[in-house]
Amino acid sequence: MVSPPHEAMHRIFQHDPGLFSRVSRFLGVDIPAPVKATALPTDLTEANPVERRVDTLLRLETAGQGPYLLAVEAQGKKHPDKPASWAYYTAYLWTKYRLPTALLVVCQDHATAKWAQQPVSCGPPQLPTLTVQPLVAGPHNMPVITDPEEARADLVLASLAAITHAAEPGVDAILKALSTALRDAPEDIAKPLVEFTAQGLAKRPAKNLWRNLVAVDLSFYKSYLAEEVRAEIRAEVRSEVQAEVRNEASAESRAEDILLILEQRGLDIPEDVRSRVTHCTDPELLRRWLARAVTVPKAEEVFEDACTGSFPDPSRPPTPYGPPSPS
Known part of the structure; x- marks a missing residue:
């Protein structure tokens, strides 16, 4: 089963056949821009049951040098059998179409x-x-495009730059430049490039950055990727709100427990103590106060900072429930 990066690396040339001539200058050759391009069948299977399938196959026509074939292969790792397959592809295509390949x-x-x-x-x-x-x-050899203006000048090349640098440290800067450049692009241009880029990043860490950039920088843009990110953000917000509500309810319940224990023990609860307890929202602090409320001789000492030690004076026996023993 082919992976999303595999698909992105070759299908982007189907999307924009002229991309090859623009990429060629980074590869040390000068390929003229095509004046016409035709996508050809990728199945190179012969009559005998041996299946050969190239990733992308294009017939490109130029103004000065005539037509030629371009076979694009996406390669994710070294494979010892691939050179033989590539030799077969080029020889077969040359034989079948009688065109330079x-x-x-x-x-x-x-x-x-x-x-x-x-x-x-x-x-x-x-x-x-x-x-x-x-x-x-x-x-x-692919350019590291970090300037939004440079990305805007060739959006497809910028997308390919992000795909080929998916595992490189500089990919974040490329993605930021690309998302900025896509803000002004019509949706029919932006949409396939957003998806190609997402496919090319696959499960790499940069995928999360791209998802967030699409959701924020391209907030107007509608796609499964953008909607997926926005749905996740909404779910996270709901989860945070629910957690906050639960924490508030828990804090309120714990504060009531502290005051109830102090009251049941017959301790006088000054207004400043009552206010401090009821306005506290720190669950861990309330938990400590609750534990101290069982033994402190005075309500004020429920707060750790109200006494010199972490616990009440050990010379005084605790009075769990009832008024403190007379001294």
Whole structure:
């Protein structure tokens, strides 16, 4: 089963086929912008029962160099079988469509990116019949876009930057810039980018930041992600309010217990003592006062700061219920 980051890393190129030409400058090549793009079937299965499926396949047409195919693969980790699969993809596509074929691999960690960009030959060392060396986009070469204006200039590239840097320390700044830039974007533009970014972050810590940014910075924006975050916030607020109400009720009940014990013991309760007890909202402090109310000889001494020690004078026997013994 494919993961959300896997889907985000290649489907963003389906969403904006021109993104490849803009990404290429970070990869050390100059690919002209397409004037036309067509999504092609991704199933490369032959007549025999061997299934081969590329993640995203696009037919891009340029003004000066003619059409070519772009196969985009999302790679989450090293896999020894992948170079052979990539060689198959490119050879098969070249054979089927008779068009030059480019292979782009998108990664989210440095180790996988370094592994993916190594050339792999299918022939012996002295005869490298077919060599596969894909272009690789990842945290090592994708831009760290932290300026909202720069993000606003290319929202899709900024989203890809966040996806490829999902595990990097700088991702928070990228997400903040992207959310700020999306404030002015129409909903039909913002919506897919919010979702691509959320998919790309998956279960990484930055996902929570993105959820909060979507809920706050894009408060006007309606999506399952934003509504989910707002629902969680509302639930948290309700929970906090309910907890506060319970605490207040508990404090009020404990204060009543303190005063009742003092009254049942026949102790005089000055108004300032009664007021201090009833206005206290600290459950732990009330618990200590309640424990002391059972033994203190005077109501004022229920407060720990009203006597010199933490407990009443041990030379005086406690009088649990009833008036204090005459001294």
